[in-house]
Amino acid sequence: xxxxxxxxxxxxxxxxxxxxxxxxxxxxxxxxxxxxxxxxxxxxxxxxxxxxxxxxxxxxxxxxxxxxxxxxxxxxxxxxxxxxxxxxxxxxxxxxxxxxxxxxxxxxxxxxxxxxxxxxxxxxxxxxxxxxxxxxxxxxxxxxxxxxxxxxxxxxxxxxxxxxxxxxxxxxxxxxxxxxxxxxxxxxxxxxxxxxxxxxxxxxxxxxxxxxxxxxxxxxxxxxxxxxxxxxxxxxxxxxxxxxxxxxxxxxxxxxxxxxxxxxxxxxxxxxxxxxxxxxxxxxxxxxxxxxxxxxxxxxxxxxxxxxxxxxxxxxxxxxxxxxxxxxxxxxxxxxxxxxxxxxxxxxxxxxxxxxxxxxxxxxxxxxxxxxxxxxxxxxxxxx
Amino acid sequence: xxxxxxxxxxxxxxxxxxxxxxxxxxxxxxxxxxxxxxxxxxxxxxxxxxxxxxxxxxxxxxxxxxxxxxxxxxxxxxxxxxxxxxxxxxxxxxxxxxxxxxxxxxxxxxxxxxxxxxxxxxxxxxxxxxxxxxxxxxxxxxxxxxxxxxxxxxxxxxxxxxxxxxxxxxxxxxxxxxxxxxxxxxxxxxxxxxxxxxxxxxxxxxxxxxxxxxxxxxx
Numbered sequence: 288x289x290x291x292x293x294x295x296x297x298x299x300x301x302x303x304x305x306x307x308x309x310x311x312x313x314x315x316x317x318x319x320x321x322x323x324x325x326x327x328x329x330x331x332x333x334x335x336x337x338x339x340x341x342x343x344x345x346x347x348x349x350x351x352x353x354x355x356x357x358x359x360x361x362x363x364x365x366x367x368x369x370x371x372x373x374x375x376x377x378x379x380x381x382x383x384x385x386x387x388x389x390x391x392x393x394x395x396x397x398x399x400x401x402x403x404x405x406x407x408x409x410x411x412x413x414x415x416x417x418x419x420x421x422x423x424x425x426x427x428x429x430x431x432x433x434x435x436x437x438x439x440x441x442x443x444x445x446x447x448x449x450x451x452x453x454x455x456x457x458x459x460x461x462x463x464x465x466x467x468x469x470x471x472x473x474x475x476x477x478x479x480x481x482x483x484x485x486x487x488x489x490x491x492x493x494x495x496x497x498x499x500x501x502x503x504x505x506x507x508x509x510x511x512x513x514x515x516x517x518x519x520x521x522x523x524x525x526x527x528x529x530x531x532x533x534x535x536x537x538x539x540x541x542x543x544x545x546x547x548x549x550x551x552x553x554x555x556x557x558x559x560x561x562x563x564x565x566x567x568x569x570x571x572x573x574x575x576x577x578x579x580x581x582x583x584x585x586x587x588x589x590x591x592x593x594x595x596x597x598x599x600x601x602x603x604x605x606x607x608x609x610x611x612x613x614x615x616x617x618x619x620x621x622x623x624x625x626x627x628x629x630x631x632x633x634x635x636x637x638x639x640x641x642x643x644x645x646x647x648x649x650x651x652x653x654x655x656x657x658x659x660x661x662x663x664x665x666x667x668x669x670x671x
Numbered sequence: 672x673x674x675x676x677x678x679x680x681x682x683x684x685x686x687x688x689x690x691x692x693x694x695x696x697x698x699x700x701x702x703x704x705x706x707x708x709x710x711x712x713x714x715x716x717x718x719x720x721x722x723x724x725x726x727x728x729x730x731x732x733x734x735x736x737x738x739x740x741x742x743x744x745x746x747x748x749x750x751x752x753x754x755x756x757x758x759x760x761x762x763x764x765x766x767x768x769x770x771x772x773x774x775x776x777x778x779x780x781x782x783x784x785x786x787x788x789x790x791x792x793x794x795x796x797x798x799x800x801x802x803x804x805x806x807x808x809x810x811x812x813x814x815x816x817x818x819x820x821x822x823x824x825x826x827x828x829x830x831x832x833x834x835x836x837x838x839x840x841x842x843x844x845x846x847x848x849x850x851x852x853x854x855x856x857x858x859x860x861x862x863x864x865x866x867x868x869x870x871x872x873x874x875x876x877x878x879x880x881x882x883x884x885x886x887x888x889x890x
C-alpha cells in the first residue's frame with residue numbers, strides 16, 4: 288500500500304443508531320471493589336455515569352432486633368461484628384451509650400486503656416483503608432501489604448490483651464474486661480515508636496506519586512454544604528474542610544487531656560481523603576505517646592458495677608464517639624427491664640454512602656470504584 | 672447550648688401556632704426531647720435548622736420506635752344494689768392506651784458545636800394512620816435512615832423522594848422491627864407455579880363437571 292493510499296484511508300462512518308440510549312449495569316453484589324456484598328445500579332452514557340443507586344441488605348441480619356431480645360451485656364460481643372475492622376471503637380461507643388443511660392463512672396486507668404486501644408484501632412483502620420484504595424487503583428499488592436504488615440502487629444497486641452485478634456469484646460460498662468498483660472504497655476510503646484517510620488514509608492511511596500495524583504485529584508469531589516446536610520462524618524467530612532471531630536467537640540473519655548490537631552482538607556476530593564487519613568494517623572501516634580506516658584495504677588472497672596442482673600432505670604440515652612469511619616452512635620431506650628426496649632446503631636458507613644450518587648455523577652466508571660473505595664465502608668455495618 | 676425548655680420557648684415565639692411539647696427523660700443522661708405534631712413537623716424542623724443561634728444543621732441519627740397498646744388496670748369502688756341491699760363493690764376497670772409509632776431525630780450543630788436536640792413525631796395509631804412528614808428535604812442525612820424506618824417499622828414518610836425498602840427485599844411484606852412481629856415459619860416460601868396451576872386445574876375441572884351435569888339435565 289502506497290503512502291498516498293494510506294493517507295486517504297478514512298475509517299467507515301457508522302451512523303450512531305442508539306444515541307441517547309443508556310446502558311444499565313449492575314456493579315456487584317460480587318464486584319471485587321465492593322468489599323463484600325453491595326450493589327450499585329449504574330446507568331451509563333458511554334463511560335459517563337448518569338445515575339447510580341446503591342442497593343443494600345445482602346448482609347442484613349437485624350442486629351437491632353437481636354439486641355432487643357438479649358441482655359445489655361450480651362450485645363457487647365455482637366458490636367464487634369458491626370465494623371469488624373474496628374471492634375475496639377464499636378465496644379467503646381456501646382459502652383458510652385450504656386454508661387450515659389445508667390450513669391456509670393469509668394475509672395482513670397480504664398479511660399487510658401480505652402484511648403490507647405481506640406487510637407491503635409484508628410491507625411490500623413486508616414492504614415488498611417489506604418491500602419484498599421490503592422489496591423482498587425491498580426497498585427496491586429504493595430501498599431496493601433505494607434498496611435497489613437503494620438496492622439498485623441496491632442492485631443497481635445489486641446490478641447494478647449483480649450484473646451482475640453479482631454473480635455476483641457474488650458470493653459465493659461464502667462471499664463474494661465481484663466487487666467493488661469505483663470509488659471503490654473512496653474510492647475505498645477515499641478510498636479508506636481515504629482509507626483512514624485511506617486507512615487513516612489507510605490507517604491514516600493504515595494503522597495508525591497504522579498499516578499495517584501492524576502487518578503484522585505479533582506475526582507469524587509464533595510462540597511462542604513452538602514456534606515454537612517447529608518450527615519457525612521469522619522475523614523470524609525474533614526476532607527471537605529469542615530472542622531468537626533467528636534473527640535474535640537464532645538471531649539468524651541479523657542480526650543481533653545491530650546494535645547492533637549484535627550487535619551482538614553481543602554478540595555473534598557479523593558486525594559484529600561487520603562491525605563486526611565495519613566495526617567490523622569500521625570496525630571494518633573501523638574495521642575498514643577502522650578497516653579502511654581502516664582497510665583495510672585488502679586482498678587480497670589468500677590467495682591460497684593453489677594455484671595449480672597444489670598437493669599438501668601427507665602429512660603433513654605444517645606452516646607457517640609468519633610470512630611475511624613465517622614460518628615458511631617448508639618441509641619438506647621430502657622423500660623427498666625434487663626434488655627433494652629429500643630437499641631439502635633447509627634452506622635457511619637451507611638450514612639456516608641448517602642452522597643455516593645452525588646459524587647459519582649458525571650464521572651467515568653473507573654472513578655466510581657475509586658470514589659466508593661475512598662468512602663471507607665464495611666458492609667457488616669452498612670447492613671447490620 | 673440552650674436547654675430543652677429554652678428551645679421550646681424559642682419555637683413558641685417563632686411559631687406560635689405549632690403544637691410542641693417537652694417530654695422529660697427520667698434517665699441520668701438528661702436528654703429531653705421535643706414532641707412535635709406531625710402537621711407542624713416540617714416548619715419546626717426548618718426553624719431549628721435555620722435559626723442562627725440554634726443552627727442545628729446536622730441530623731445525626733434518625734430512627735423509629737414502636738410503642739404497643741398499653742393496658743392499665745384501675746380499681747374503682749361502686750355502689751350497686753344486690754338483692755335489695757346497697758353494697759360497695761370493687762371493680763377493676765381496664766384502660767387501653769392506644770399504641771403509636773414514633774420517629775426520633777438527634778440533631779447537632781456543626782457550626783455551633785452543640786447538641787443533641789431530640790425531635791420526635793408520633794403517628795395516630797399503629798395500623799392505618801402511619802404517615803409522618805419526611806425530614807429528607809430538610810436534612811439529606813435522613814434519606815437512607817427514613818427508608819430504613821419505613822422498611823423495619825412501617826412508618827410512611829410523606830415527601831420522601833425515594834421511599835423503598837432498603838434492607839429487606841422488595842417482596843417482603845411485614846415490618847420486622849415492630850414489637851409484635853412474628854417471624855414466618857419459612858422465609859423462603861413462595862407459592863410455586865405448580866400450586867397455582869393445580870388450583871386453576873381444579874377450578875377448570877369443576878366448571879367442566881357443572882357443564883356436563885347441565886348437559887345431562889337438558890337431555
